[in-house]
Structure formats: structure tokens, C-alpha cells
Amino acid sequence: MxxxxxxxxxxxxxxxxxxxxxxxxxxxxxxxxxxxxxxxxxxxxxxxxxxxxxxxxxxxxxxxxxxxxxxxxxxxxxxxxxxxxxxxxxxxxxxxxxxxxxxxxxxxxxxxxxxxxxxxxxxxxxxxxxxxxxxxxxxxxxxxxxxxxxxxxxxxxxxxxxxxxxxxxxxxxxxxxxxxxxxxxxxxxxxxPESRDEAASRTGAGRRFDVAGALLGALGLGGVTYALIDAPARGAGSPTVLVAAVLGVLGAVVFVLVERRRGDAAxxxxxxxxxxxxxxxxxxxxxxxxxxxxxxxxxxxxxxxxxxxxxxxxxxxxxxxxxxxxxxxxxxxxxxxxxxxxxxxxxxxxxxxxxxxxxxxxxxxxxxxxxxxxxxxxxxxxxxxxxxxxxxxxxxxxxxxxxxxxxxxxxxxxxxxxxxxxxxxxxxxxxxxxxxxxxxxxxxxxxxxxxxxxxxxxxxxxxxxxxIHRPTRTAPGGQPCPSLPASTPPDRR
Missing domain, CATH: 1.20.1250.20 (MFS general substrate transporter like domains)
Incomplete structure (x- = not known):
């Protein structure tokens, strides 16, 4: 550390x-x-x-x-x-x-x-x-x-x-x-300079690699995307499109369940x-x-x-x-x-x-x-x-x-x-x-x-x-970029 x-x-x-x-x-x-x-x-x-x-x-x-x-x-x-x-x-x-x-x-x-x-x-x-x-x-x-x-x-x-x-x-x-x-x-x-989340390091979470979360997230988005793109050529009812859509939806659901179970280590x-x-x-x-x-x-x-x-x-x-x-x-x-x-x-x-x-x-x-x-x-x-x-x-x-x-x-x-x-x-x-x-x-x-x-x-x-309503606190300063939200997250106590 x-x-x-x-x-x-x-x-x-x-x-x-x-x-x-x-x-x-x-x-x-x-x-x-x-x-x-x-x-x-x-x-x-x-x-x-x-x-x-x-x-x-x-x-x-x-x-x-x-x-x-x-x-x-x-x-x-x-x-x-x-x-x-x-x-x-x-x-x-x-x-x-x-x-x-x-x-x-x-x-x-x-x-x-x-x-x-x-x-x-x-x-x-x-x-x-x-x-x-x-x-x-x-x-x-x-x-x-x-x-x-x-x-x-x-x-x-x-x-x-x-x-x-x-x-x-x-x-x-x-x-x-x-x-x-x-x-x-x-x-x-x-x-x-180098920096990291010291709290995660102290708890040991920094040594874990959430392979399941990363792959399930990619499967969820990738399956749905493939089904949508491939449907015009193969037809919405084709086995390939249906399998991709089902895998995408299941991947998204399991992703949420896995991340919830892992808590702060997710x-x-x-x-x-x-x-x-x-x-x-x-x-x-x-x-x-x-x-x-x-x-x-x-x-x-x-x-x-x-x-x-x-x-x-x-x-x-x-x-x-x-x-x-x-x-x-x-x-x-x-x-x-x-x-x-x-x-x-x-x-x-x-x-x-x-x-x-x-x-x-x-x-x-x-x-x-x-x-x-x-x-x-x-x-x-x-x-x-x-x-x-x-x-x-x-x-x-x-x-x-x-x-x-x-x-x-x-x-x-x-x-x-x-x-x-x-x-x-x-x-x-x-x-x-x-x-x-x-x-x-x-x-x-x-x-x-x-x-x-x-x-x-x-x-x-x-x-x-x-x-949508007014948040209890507002993130300080900074102008956002159109394609990537940018701000300084406040410490909510």
C-alpha cells in the first residue's frame, strides 16, 4: 500500500x-x-x-x-x-x-x-x-x-x-x-501521484477481482445488443436472435443478484x-x-x-x-x-x-x-x-x-x-x-x-x-463534459 x-x-x-x-x-x-x-x-x-x-x-x-x-x-x-x-x-x-x-x-x-x-x-x-x-x-x-x-x-x-x-x-x-x-x-x-481507496485496501476488498460482475454485465448488454442488431437479417423469431435476447436478459438479472450479494466488495x-x-x-x-x-x-x-x-x-x-x-x-x-x-x-x-x-x-x-x-x-x-x-x-x-x-x-x-x-x-x-x-x-x-x-x-x-426533486446536497464545482459526467462527489455523512 x-x-x-x-x-x-x-x-x-x-x-x-x-x-x-x-x-x-x-x-x-x-x-x-x-x-x-x-x-x-x-x-x-x-x-x-x-x-x-x-x-x-x-x-x-x-x-x-x-x-x-x-x-x-x-x-x-x-x-x-x-x-x-x-x-x-x-x-x-x-x-x-x-x-x-x-x-x-x-x-x-x-x-x-x-x-x-x-x-x-x-x-x-x-x-x-x-x-x-x-x-x-x-x-x-x-x-x-x-x-x-x-x-x-x-x-x-x-x-x-x-x-x-x-x-x-x-x-x-x-x-x-x-x-x-x-x-x-x-x-x-x-x-x-498514485492514489487508491484506502478503506478498500484495509478491508481486503482491493485484492478481489469481480470477474463474475464484469462478465455478467457484458453478457447482459452484449446479448440484448446482438439480438437487436441481428434481428433485421435473421428475423426476430430466429433461434440465434431469441437465444441472444434470453442470455442478455438473464445476464442482467443475475448481474444484479450477484452484485447485491457481494455488498461493498462488488x-x-x-x-x-x-x-x-x-x-x-x-x-x-x-x-x-x-x-x-x-x-x-x-x-x-x-x-x-x-x-x-x-x-x-x-x-x-x-x-x-x-x-x-x-x-x-x-x-x-x-x-x-x-x-x-x-x-x-x-x-x-x-x-x-x-x-x-x-x-x-x-x-x-x-x-x-x-x-x-x-x-x-x-x-x-x-x-x-x-x-x-x-x-x-x-x-x-x-x-x-x-x-x-x-x-x-x-x-x-x-x-x-x-x-x-x-x-x-x-x-x-x-x-x-x-x-x-x-x-x-x-x-x-x-x-x-x-x-x-x-x-x-x-x-x-x-x-x-x-x-426528480432538489437533492439534499449538491456536488461542488466543475463543468460537466457532454459525454462523460464530471463532478466532485461530496462526502455524504
């Missing part, structure tokens, strides 16, 4: 270096969450992928993140946050190179699975390292800086990805992670759900991020294959949405702190749903300024009202020593929402095979998908209006 290192100050060289490592690492994960959608039409055409192949290219990554990010947070808390963080960074970089070298859809999907596993190790680590390393007086500022600068990578992701795809190849959206990873490793080895301590608000807000997270995942998956393919835009212009299309999140999240968080989260979490999804309904009228030859921008701005404004209040409210009930697990679970909820949406929406709107290359089929599917996503957002608004 390592002795605790002195708390870092943000003005010191070690503080700045630790912050740099966390920002670059999370930036890689956020970058790959946004640029791949822009590349789907190009890599689909080059590799001869079907709709299912495109779905697995996105969902292989999301599945591993959603299933194992809990384990990544727990491993960091128990075995050393810096150690697990560095393993994740190297793993992610190697998998990124394999993605860029892919010669077929199967190769790419397998490499995306590996990449997601690396992301599951480093994603919660980038936050928990800051939480554990910085002096309490500087912690909120450090996390706020991390959130803002990491969010820049989310904003630049589609733009950088579009430029790389048009100028070089879709392969370079993966190769670009290699120099970033080198920078992270050098900074982490030089400046990031990968996901079920005691975290003693707060009804925590539980409801995580359901809300799944619903909202399902709409976001479905929207981004369909929009990028639609703008290129139906509207006729380049990858660069497609990447530019959603930049205003991310800029709104970066500029407005702190204000939305401050508003929610004054009036409570219920109103922002009710109004935000309604505004975002209105944006999606506007985007349904976009067609071939559409103008960005009059046809696409209004819907994107409305969607971004609605999401801005949601992200900061949601983040602060979710983490308000979490004890400080569960920092990695808590950030991991809420991140898993958001990833699971996107995962299930990308798996289910093509089935619901009748898109399969090479339909994404056929303008009429894709246009019909896009309009249907926007309706489904708007419906999810409105369901979230109803959930918020009826069941």
Missing part, C-alpha cells in the same frame, strides 16, 4: 502536469466517440460494410465502455488510480493503431472492442485521479478546467475527423491517438441505489443519451449519403451543439443550483425534441443555415439545460470514496443508452443491409429515427417532471 502523496495545487508544475495528462487522455476517448460517426459512410464503402457492420463499429466500442467502465473505476480505486489509468492509455493506443490498420469489417469491429476496453480503464481514471490528487481548495477548479478543455476535443472531434477523412483517410482518425497517448504516458509518469455496490433520486436520474441518463446516440449515428450518415455533404461539412454541422454545451453548461449548472434540477431537466428535453423534429425536414440539397442549423441549435440548447444539472444531481448522493465507481456507473448509463439506441433504431425504422447507401431508404429511416429520439426525450421530460 502506497503512502498518500501530498495534495497537489493547480499552480504547481505537478498540478499542471497531472491536469494535462487527464485532459489528453479523456480527449482521446471523447474524440473517438464523435469522429467515428462522421467516418461511417467512407469506411462502410471501403470495407463493404452492411448496416449491421456500421452498428457494431459504433457499438463494439460503446459495449465495452458501458460494460467495463464500472470495473475500470473500481480497479483504479482499489489497485491504484495512476497504474490502471496508464494501462488503459497504452491499451487504448495499441487498439487505435489496430483500428487504423483494419482490412475488413470484422477486423475493425474486433479492434473497436479492444479500444473500448482500454477506454473503460482510462475514462473513470482521468476523473478520479483529479479527485484524489488535488487539494480540496483547488479540486473544483481542476475538474472545471478538465471539463472545459476536454470538451474542446468533443467540439473539435467532428471537424478534425472530417478534415482527416477528406484529406487523408478515415484510418487517420485512429492513428491520431498515438501521439496523444505518448504525451499522456510521459506526463503521468512524471507528475501524476464492482457496483448496490448500496449506491439507496437514494431513489440517484436511481431515477440514472434512468433519465439512459433515456437522454439514447436520444443523443441515435441522433448522432443517423445524422452523420444521412448528411453524407442523402444530403450530399463532404465529411468535413458533416463534421462542422454539429459543432454549434457542442459549443453551446461548453459555453452554457456552467450557467445551466448555476441555474439548477438556485432553483433545483426539476425545471431544467423537464424543459431541456422538450427543447431538444423540438430540434429533432425540425431536422426531419432536411433533404437533398438542404441549406445548412436555414435547414440544419436551427434544429442543431435547438437540440444543443436543450442538451445544455440537461447535462450540468443532471451531473450534479446524480453525484450528490455518492460518498467520496466511491469516486471511481460513481463516475463509472453514470458514464456506463450514458454509454448504455447510446448503445441500445444504435442497436434498436435501425430495426425500428426498417434499415438493414446496404440500405444506408440508398437515398430513399435512408431518408425514410432518418425521419423515423428522429421521431423515436424525440419521443425518448419527451419521455425523459415526463420522468423529470414527476420524479
Amino acid at each position: 502506497t503512502a498518500p502523496a501530498p495534495a497537489l495545487r493547480i499552480g504547481s508544475a505537478a498540478g499542471r502536469g497531472t491536469l494535462l495528462a487527464a485532459i489528453l487522455a479523456s480527449g482521446m476517448v471523447f474524440l473517438d466517440s464523435t469522429v467515428v460517426n462522421v467516418a461511417l459512410p467512407r469506411l462502410g464503402a471501403e470495407l463493404g460494410a452492411t448496416v449491421a457492420g456500421l452498428q457494431w463499429t459504433v457499438n463494439g466500442y460503446l459495449l465495452m465502455l458501458a460494460a467495463f467502465v464500472l470495473l475500470g473505476g473500481a480497479l483504479g480505486d482499489r489497485f491504484g488510480r495512476r497504474r490502471v489509468f496508464l494501462v488503459g492509455v497504452v491499451w487504448f493506443a495499441v487498439a487505435s493503431v489496430l483500428c487504423g490498420l483494419a482490412q475488413g469489417t470484422g477486423w475493425l469491429v474486433a479492434a473497436r472492442f479492444l479500444q473500448g476496453a482500454g477506454g473503460a480503464l482510462l475514462t473513470p481514471g482521468s476523473l478520479s485521479v483529479l479527485q484524489a490528487s488535488f487539494d480540496p481548495d483547488d479540486r473544483a477548479r481542476a475538474i472545471g478546467t478538465w471539463s472545459g478543455l476536454s470538451g474542446v476535443s468533443t467540439a473539435l472531434g467532428p471537424l478534425l475527423g472530417g478534415w482527416l477523412i477528406d484529406a487523408l483517410s478515415w484510418r487517420w482518425i485512429f492513428f491520431v491517438n498515438l501521439p496523444l497517448a505518448v504525451g499522456v504516458v510521459l506526463a503521468a509518469l512524471r507528475w501524476v 464492482m457496483l455496490p448496490t448500496g449506491l441505489f439507496g437514494s431513489r433520486l440517484f436511481s431515477v436520474l440514472n434512468v433519465f441518463t439512459v433515456v437522454v443519451y439514447a436520444a443523443l446516440g441515435g441522433f448522432t449515428f443517423f445524422l452523420a450518415v444521412y448528411l453524407q449519403n442523402v444530403v450530399g455533404w463532404s465529411a468535413l461539412l458533416t463534421g462542422l454541422a454539429t459543432v454549434p451543439m457542442t459549443l453551446l454545451l461548453l459555453v452554457g453548461s456552467a450557467r445551466a449548472g448555476a441555474l439548477a443550483a438556485r432553483i433545483g434540477p426539476r425545471l431544467p431537466l423537464t424543459v431541456g428535453p422538450v427543447v431538444a425534441a423540438a430540434g429533432l423534429l425540425l431536422l426531419r425536414r432536411v433533404g437533398p440539397g438542404a441549406s445548412y443555415w436555414t435547414d440544419v442549423l436551427p434544429g442543431v441549435v435547438l437540440f444543443g440548447a436543450g442538451l445544455t439545460l440537461v447535462v450540468a444539472p443532471l451531473t450534479a444531481s446524480v453525484l450528490a448522493a455518492v460518498a467520496d470514496r466511491f469516486a471511481g465507481v460513481a463516475s463509472g456507473f453514470n458514464n456506463a448509463a450514458s454509454r448504455a443508452g447510446g448503445l441500445l439506441a444504435v442497436a434498436a433504431l435501425p430495426l425500428l425504422v426498417g434499415l438493414s443491409g446496404s440500405g444506408y447507401e440508398q437515398k430513399t431508404a435512408l431518408a425514410d429511416a432518418f425521419r423515423g429515427a428522429m421521431l423515436w429520439c424525440a419521443g425518448l426525450l419527451l419521455a425523459g421530460a415526463v420522468l423529470a417532471g414527476l420524479l
Whole structure:
């Protein structure tokens, strides 16, 4: 067990270096969450992928993140946050190179699975390292800086990805992670102090590895995802689809039972759900991020294959949405702190749903300024009202020593929402095979998908209006990142 290192100050060289490592690492994960959608039409055409192949290219990554990010947070808390963080960074970089070298859809999907596993190790680590390393007086500022600068990578992701795809190849959206990873490793080895959950170490929980929990979580998500993706090609009643669905549901049920039995030694301590608000807000997270995942998956393919835009212009299309999140999240968080989260979490999804309904009228030859921008701005404004209040409210009930697990679970909820949406929406709107290359089929599917996503957002608004209330405590400081909730979990006494 390592002795605790002195708390870092943000003005010191070690503080700045630790912050740099966390920002670059999370930036890689956020970058790959946004640029791949822009590349789907190009890599689909080059590799001869079907709709299912495109779905697995996105969902292989999301599945591993959603299933194992809990384990990544727990491993960091128990075995050393810096150690697990560095393993994740190297793993992610190697998998990124394999993605860029892919010669077929199967190769790419397998490499995306590996990449997601690396992301599951480093994603919660980038936050928990800051939480554990910085002096309490500087912690909120450090996390706020991390959130803002990491969010820049989310904003630049589609733009950088579009430029790389048009100028070089879709392969370079993966190769670009290699120099970033080198920078992270050098900074982490030089400046990031080691830390862990000392309570877990004293009780011996830090020496246990929750293999059953990790595998059952992956089986639950993977089985349901496989059934949804495979159903259009094989038929909903085929034995393969039915077996996958049954295994997925059973895996999820047994996962809950096993984790409850293991108590505090579990990968996901079920005691975290003693707060009804925590539980409801995580359901809300799944619903909202399902709409976001479905929207981004369909929009990028639609703008290129139906509207006729380049990858660069497609990447530019959603930049205003991310800029709104970066500029407005702190204000939305401050508003929610004054009036409570219920109103922002009710109004935000309604505004975002209105944006999606506007985007349904976009067609071939559409103008960005009059046809696409209004819907994107409305969607971004609605999401801005949601992200900061949601983040602060979710983490308000979490004890400080569960920092990695808590950030991991809420991140898993958001990833699971996107995962299930990308798996289910093509089935619901009748898109399969090479339909994404056929303008009429894709246009019909896009309009249907926007309706489904708007419906999810409105369901979230109803959930918020009826069941969400002001938490007893608010997580201090920090602006959240659109794709990974970020805050400092308070110590609930």
C-alpha cells in the first residue's frame, strides 16, 4: 500500500502536469466517440460494410465502455488510480493503431472492442485521479478546467475527423491517438501521484477481482445488443436472435443478484441505489443519451449519403451543439443550483425534441443555415439545460470514496443508452443491409429515427417532471463534459 502523496495545487508544475495528462487522455476517448460517426459512410464503402457492420463499429466500442467502465473505476480505486489509468492509455493506443490498420469489417469491429476496453480503464481514471490528487481548495477548479478543455476535443472531434477523412483517410482518425497517448504516458509518469481507496485496501476488498460482475454485465448488454442488431437479417423469431435476447436478459438479472450479494466488495455496490433520486436520474441518463446516440449515428450518415455533404461539412454541422454545451453548461449548472434540477431537466428535453423534429425536414440539397442549423441549435440548447444539472444531481448522493465507481456507473448509463439506441433504431425504422447507401431508404429511416429520439426525450421530460426533486446536497464545482459526467462527489455523512 502506497503512502498518500501530498495534495497537489493547480499552480504547481505537478498540478499542471497531472491536469494535462487527464485532459489528453479523456480527449482521446471523447474524440473517438464523435469522429467515428462522421467516418461511417467512407469506411462502410471501403470495407463493404452492411448496416449491421456500421452498428457494431459504433457499438463494439460503446459495449465495452458501458460494460467495463464500472470495473475500470473500481480497479483504479482499489489497485491504484495512476497504474490502471496508464494501462488503459497504452491499451487504448495499441487498439487505435489496430483500428487504423483494419482490412475488413470484422477486423475493425474486433479492434473497436479492444479500444473500448482500454477506454473503460482510462475514462473513470482521468476523473478520479483529479479527485484524489488535488487539494480540496483547488479540486473544483481542476475538474472545471478538465471539463472545459476536454470538451474542446468533443467540439473539435467532428471537424478534425472530417478534415482527416477528406484529406487523408478515415484510418487517420485512429492513428491520431498515438501521439496523444505518448504525451499522456510521459506526463503521468512524471507528475501524476498514485492514489487508491484506502478503506478498500484495509478491508481486503482491493485484492478481489469481480470477474463474475464484469462478465455478467457484458453478457447482459452484449446479448440484448446482438439480438437487436441481428434481428433485421435473421428475423426476430430466429433461434440465434431469441437465444441472444434470453442470455442478455438473464445476464442482467443475475448481474444484479450477484452484485447485491457481494455488498461493498462488488464492482457496483448496490448500496449506491439507496437514494431513489440517484436511481431515477440514472434512468433519465439512459433515456437522454439514447436520444443523443441515435441522433448522432443517423445524422452523420444521412448528411453524407442523402444530403450530399463532404465529411468535413458533416463534421462542422454539429459543432454549434457542442459549443453551446461548453459555453452554457456552467450557467445551466448555476441555474439548477438556485432553483433545483426539476425545471431544467423537464424543459431541456422538450427543447431538444423540438430540434429533432425540425431536422426531419432536411433533404437533398438542404441549406445548412436555414435547414440544419436551427434544429442543431435547438437540440444543443436543450442538451445544455440537461447535462450540468443532471451531473450534479446524480453525484450528490455518492460518498467520496466511491469516486471511481460513481463516475463509472453514470458514464456506463450514458454509454448504455447510446448503445441500445444504435442497436434498436435501425430495426425500428426498417434499415438493414446496404440500405444506408440508398437515398430513399435512408431518408425514410432518418425521419423515423428522429421521431423515436424525440419521443425518448419527451419521455425523459415526463420522468423529470414527476420524479426528480432538489437533492439534499449538491456536488461542488466543475463543468460537466457532454459525454462523460464530471463532478466532485461530496462526502455524504
